[in-house]
Amino acid sequence: MRNTRNGIRCIWSSALLIGLLFFAATKEAKAQNDWTEPFPAFRVTGNLYYVGSKGLANYLITTPKGHILINSDLEANVPLIRASIESLGFKFTDVKILLISHAHWDHNAGSDLIKKLTGAKYLVMEADVPVVESGGTNDFQYGTDPTALYPATKVDRVLRDGDEVKLGDAVLTARLTPGHTKGCTTWTMKVKDNGKTRDVVIVGSPNVNPGYKLVGNSLYPKIAEDFARTFQVLKSLPCDYFLGAHGSYFDMEKKYAQMKAGAAAAFIDPDGYKNYVAEREGAFRKELAKQKGAGNSSANTLVKGLN
Numbered sequence: 001m002r003n004t005r006n007g008i009r010c011i012w013s014s015a016l017l018i019g020l021l022f023f024a025a026t027k028e029a030k031a032q033n034d035w036t037e038p039f040p041a042f043r044v045t046g047n048l049y050y051v052g053s054k055g056l057a058n059y060l061i062t063t064p065k066g067h068i069l070i071n072s073d074l075e076a077n078v079p080l081i082r083a084s085i086e087s088l089g090f091k092f093t094d095v096k097i098l099l100i101s102h103a104h105w106d107h108n109a110g111s112d113l114i115k116k117l118t119g120a121k122y123l124v125m126e127a128d129v130p131v132v133e134s135g136g137t138n139d140f141q142y143g144t145d146p147t148a149l150y151p152a153t154k155v156d157r158v159l160r161d162g163d164e165v166k167l168g169d170a171v172l173t174a175r176l177t178p179g180h181t182k183g184c185t186t187w188t189m190k191v192k193d194n195g196k197t198r199d200v201v202i203v204g205s206p207n208v209n210p211g212y213k214l215v216g217n218s219l220y221p222k223i224a225e226d227f228a229r230t231f232q233v234l235k236s237l238p239c240d241y242f243l244g245a246h247g248s249y250f251d252m253e254k255k256y257a258q259m260k261a262g263a264a265a266a267f268i269d270p271d272g273y274k275n276y277v278a279e280r281e282g283a284f285r286k287e288l289a290k291q292k293g294a295g296n297s298s299a300n301t302l303v304k305g306l307n
Contacts, residue, residue, distance in 0.1 A: 035106060036076055041084035042256065044267055045241060046191035047170065048200060050252075051084035053077055056106060057247050059202060060085055061189070063168025066096030069120070070187060070202060071245065072110035075150070078117070081110070095120045097167055099174075101204040101245035102184040103128035105136055109150035121156040123165060125176060128183025129155050140182070140219040141212060159185070177234060179227030179284075180205040182220065188237060201237050201273060203244035206230055206280040208287050215291040224288055231281040235274075242273035249276060 034055030041051045044059075052058035052073065058081055061068040067090060073081065082092040098120040100108045111132070115122055122132075130138045135152035142148035159165075161176035170189070177186040184204040190197050206227070208214065214224045242250045250272065258266040 065168035125183035198240035
């Protein structure tokens, strides 16, 4: 009887995966080419691993009590994430907690599927919960864009700024860094590295996306104020290992190549972190000044930014 039940579960999981991936395929035209491009999974430091694609970053924090996964990405990326985790010798089904950087479909569209396949608990920053549980329709920028929507997903625990997420011997701290989304979250943790304790920062996103209205935004009146807060928070964080929601934030490909060539400390980059935050703050302030100068006509101003 047990074997029969296990077989039924496997068939159900496979059918569910195929069905949802078929649905996701209709949205792939919007995805950047590198979002679904495989990238070798690798150990960053300690019990922290990279398990994402070339363009979308996912992180696995392993513990004897199960694992924490940051970001679920596109629905079509779930098999890639699973393969990356298993290539490192860990079980995908041992993921017990699922976190996200922010409630945009390229970082959380696969959450419902991952929850179904692993039984993981989904923890989301409070201001992003309405967006996650609406499948994206409550998003201030993309709520009316059908290509940016995804399966509505129930949140199991609501997070607030400074909350800790604990599993086994792992402790992550959720820092609210809003603006990009209302609940955009930067994750911090400490790791043991050759006898030293080092700080890890996984940046949610400090970017002003194309079309973001920073002045007179009726759907997000405090957007500019929130972005300013985000840069204050990011500048206050101690950082040794600089990571983020996209590999491009922290020159992942370049650092990975350096690591493979023997540079064990390639991902330790406190100066790169400071420079990145400063550059992104400058881009925000420049766009804000432009929109203030243009008045209400700035609603559709385009700026160069990452998702």
